Amino acid sequence: MIEDRKGKFVVAIDLGGTNLRVAAVTFDGQILRRASTPTRAAEGVASVINRMVRKAFEVIGADHLKQAAGLVVAAPGPTDPWTGTIINPPNLPGWVNVPLKKELEARLGLSTFVANDANAAALGEYHFGAGRGTRHMIYVTVSTGIGGGIIVDGKLLLGKNGGAGEVGHMTIDMDGPRCACGNVGCLEAMASGTAIARQASERLRAGVKSSILDEVGGDLSLVTGMVVVQEAEKGDRLATEIITTAATAVGVGMVNLVNLFDPEVIAIGGGISNAGPLLFDPVRQIVNERAMGIAKEGLRIVPTVLGDDVGLLGAVPVAIAALNGG
Numbered sequence: 114m115i116e117d118r119k120g121k122f123v124v125a126i127d128l129g130g131t132n133l134r135v136a137a138v139t140f141d142g143q144i145l146r147r148a149s150t151p152t153r154a155a156e157g158v159a160s161v162i163n164r165m166v167r168k169a170f171e172v173i174g175a176d177h178l179k180q181a182a183g184l185v186v187a188a189p190g191p192t193d194p195w196t197g198t199i200i201n202p203p204n205l206p207g208w209v210n211v212p213l214k215k216e217l218e219a220r221l222g223l224s225t226f227v228a229n230d231a232n233a234a235a236l237g238e239y240h241f242g243a244g245r246g247t248r249h250m251i252y253v254t255v256s257t258g259i260g261g262g263i264i265v266d267g268k269l270l271l272g273k274n275g276g277a278g279e280v281g282h283m284t285i286d287m288d289g290p291r292c293a294c295g296n297v298g299c300l301e302a303m304a305s306g307t308a309i310a311r312q313a314s315e316r317l318r319a320g321v322k323s324s325i326l327d328e329v330g331g332d333l334s335l336v337t338g339m340v341v342v343q344e345a346e347k348g349d350r351l352a353t354e355i356i357t358t359a360a361t362a363v364g365v366g367m368v369n370l371v372n373l374f375d376p377e378v379i380a381i382g383g384g385i386s387n388a389g390p391l392l393f394d395p396v397r398q399i400v401n402e403r404a405m406g407i408a409k410e411g412l413r414i415v416p417t418v419l420g421d422d423v424g425l426l427g428a429v430p431v432a433i434a435a436l437n438g439g
């Protein structure tokens with residue numbers, strides 16, 4: 114149990130495939146100091162851990178080790194949240210069964226906890242963002258992939274192996290496109306930035322006219338979900354059609370979640386959520402049309418509010434839950 118949080122902070126590490134971001138975060142969500150460095154996962158586990166340790170000491174500062182209540186790493190899943198092991202994340206090649214909690218505790222002497230990055234973000238948004246004041250929230254991030262976290266009665270749903278809340282891998286179309294996870298018709302395979310870019314490229318290759326092609330100078334390899342969002346916002350017909358189809362798939366996914374979990378808030382973030390009403394209007398409409406009456410009563414579907422720091426801020430509720438033995 115944390116007896117006195119005053120003057121204390123959590124050392125948060127957001128271990129991304131590209132960048133490693135570290136911050137000292139107070140219990141009320143103020144970032145005191147921050148540092149970052151490229152992850153460079155290809156240099157190997159030991160090298161990345163060395164840099165994590167160095168940056169952690171940097172944000173702790175010379176005289177503040179006593180004020181550090183614990184360390185939380187938000188890492189790409191799958192992770193084992195109980196042993197603090199990184200299992201085999203697709204975007205950290207070579208990281209197979211890395212006992213990160215053990216390694217960092219030995220090096221820093223701080224109680225360390227490892228959370229799946231989407232779950233840490235869900236807790237951050239729940240504690241400090243769109244979920245404030247609620248007990249039941251679902252967080253969804255629609256970016257290159259689709260991830261999320263489910264909070265039921267104030268607690269993150271982990272499941273028996275820590276694998277719960279993979280909202281991107283709900284089956285939406287049982288004969289749909291192949292997903293990176295091996296299944297077919299997952300939400301991620303239909304509505305992620307990667308899926309949106311793939312659909313746009315296929316249509317452009319088939320000769321459909323669109324401002325997307327001008328935007329990438331005719332080079333289909335430069336088509337991304339964000340480019341399609343941007344052209345849809347300008348009114349391009351193909352881009353709008355693709356975003357609407359993706360939003361429809363997200364809406365169907367949300368109907369499933371609403372009927373299963375009866376949340377107060379669904380908070381949707383990630384780059385594709387920058388599409389704003391182009392995404393949110395179809396999602397709200399489909400949920401309104403299709404979800405069970407009792408579950409959609411009082412439900413809010415809103416954009417996330419924390420932005421890029423969500424993983425760092427999520428370290429605080431992860432630490433509170435872990436240090437309190439929850």
Ligand SMILES: [Zn+2]
Binds near residue numbers: 294
């Ligand atoms: Zn999948």
